Amino acid sequence: MIDDAARLIGREWAAFLELLGGSSWDSPTRLAGWTVEDLARHVHWGMTLEADALEIAAGSDDGHVDGHGGAVHGGTSVGERRAAGVDLEGPRDQIVPALRRARARLLAALAAVPTEPGTVLPMPYGDVPLELGLQVFVMEAAVHRSDLAHAVGADGLLAPDAHAAAATVLQAFWPALAAAAVATPPPGTAFLLRGTTVRVEVEYDGAGWGPPSGPPAVVVSGDDDAVLLAGYGRVPMDAAPVRVEGDRALARRLKEFVPGP
Numbered sequence: 365m366i367d368d369a370a371r372l373i374g375r376e377w378a379a380f381l382e383l384l385g386g387s388s389w390d391s392p393t394r395l396a397g398w399t400v401e402d403l404a405r406h407v408h409w410g411m412t413l414e415a416d417a418l419e420i421a422a423g424s425d426d427g428h429v430d431g432h433g434g435a436v437h438g439g440t441s442v443g444e445r446r447a448a449g450v451d452l453e454g455p456r457d458q459i460v461p462a463l464r465r466a467r468a469r470l471l472a473a474l475a476a477v478p479t480e481p482g483t484v485l486p487m488p489y490g491d492v493p494l495e496l497g498l499q500v501f502v503m504e505a506a507v508h509r510s511d512l513a514h515a516v517g518a519d520g521l522l523a524p525d526a527h528a529a530a531a532t533v534l535q536a537f538w539p540a541l542a543a544a545a546v547a548t549p550p551p552g553t554a555f556l557l558r559g560t561t562v563r564v565e566v567e568y569d570g571a572g573w574g575p576p577s578g579p580p581a582v583v584v585s586g587d588d589d590a591v592l593l594a595g596y597g598r599v600p601m602d603a604a605p606v607r608v609e610g611d612r613a614l615a616r617r618l619k620e621f622v623p624g625p
Contacts, residue, residue: 365479365494366474366475366477366498369474369498369499369501369502370471370475372505372523372526373470373471373474373501373502374467376505376508376509376523377407377411377505377509378467379513380407380505380508380512381460383512384459384460384463384512385460386516386518387400387512387515387516388400389456391515391516392515393511393512394514394515400512400516403508403515404460404512405451405459406508407463408449408452408459408462408463408466409450409451410504411449411463411466411467412448412466412469413448413487413488414473414501415466415469415470415472415473416447416448416449417486417487418470418474418476418477419473420445420485420486421477421483421484421485421486421494422476422477422478445486446486446488477494479494489540496533496536498529499529500529500533500537502530503526503529503530504625505526506523506526506529506530507522507530507598507625510593510598520598521589521593522588522593524588527559527561527562528561528562530562530592530596531557531559531564534557534595534596535564538564538566538622539566539573541623541624541625542568542573542622542623544623544624545621545623546620547617547620547621548568549568549581549617550568551568551570552569552570552577553568553581553611554566554567554568554576554577554578554581555567555581555582555584556576556582556583557585557591557592557595559585559588559591559592560587560588561588562591562592564595565580567580568621581610581611581614582608582611582612582615583608583610584601584606584607584608584615585606586605590606594606594618596625597618597623597624601615601616602616
């Protein structure tokens, strides 16, 4: 479990760093209002957050981390705080070196985290079982590498071996993501995102999202990559190479109902 996740995470972040070498900091990304620089600084925050969670779980945490991805001693003891990411400030020429250090720290933390049953990661939004947390980390690396690749005109597809993690995370965190929505579909509306090997299905019952109780009002189907990129809002539903069955107006509003990540 750890070895596979570490391999994927390390590979995707290495590819992200390589893509940065051929990009302009001011280039827009497909994330509304974000430039390549904004994305890179966010990625630093995310990698340091993930490393921090793993270090706390391993009992090796010494406090918080500085703006360069390194540990700062004198913080709270293990069990008394939630993981925290580090905002990367400073000039642009510090971004890539800081990202390299954050990646190295994350991989070291992955190698040290305990794998026995019951291990949880103290994420800011609550304790997350290690196995699910690892899938979140794989998804983040794969999706943000895809975001940067798209911004620089490279292949923006998700890595096939990251599809399962991306689908699992979207299914598991759908209710949490929907909590930030400013709109909801009619009660009883179910969505089915059906790829070649992945499947995400949920229903809004008027109070929240949960397992479907009936046939879906919207079915989005296609290859895994197209379905996942549409589900994560990386491409508009009408522009994605997917097939939409049922209520197309509701399909187009999917990210109004489930914004982010």
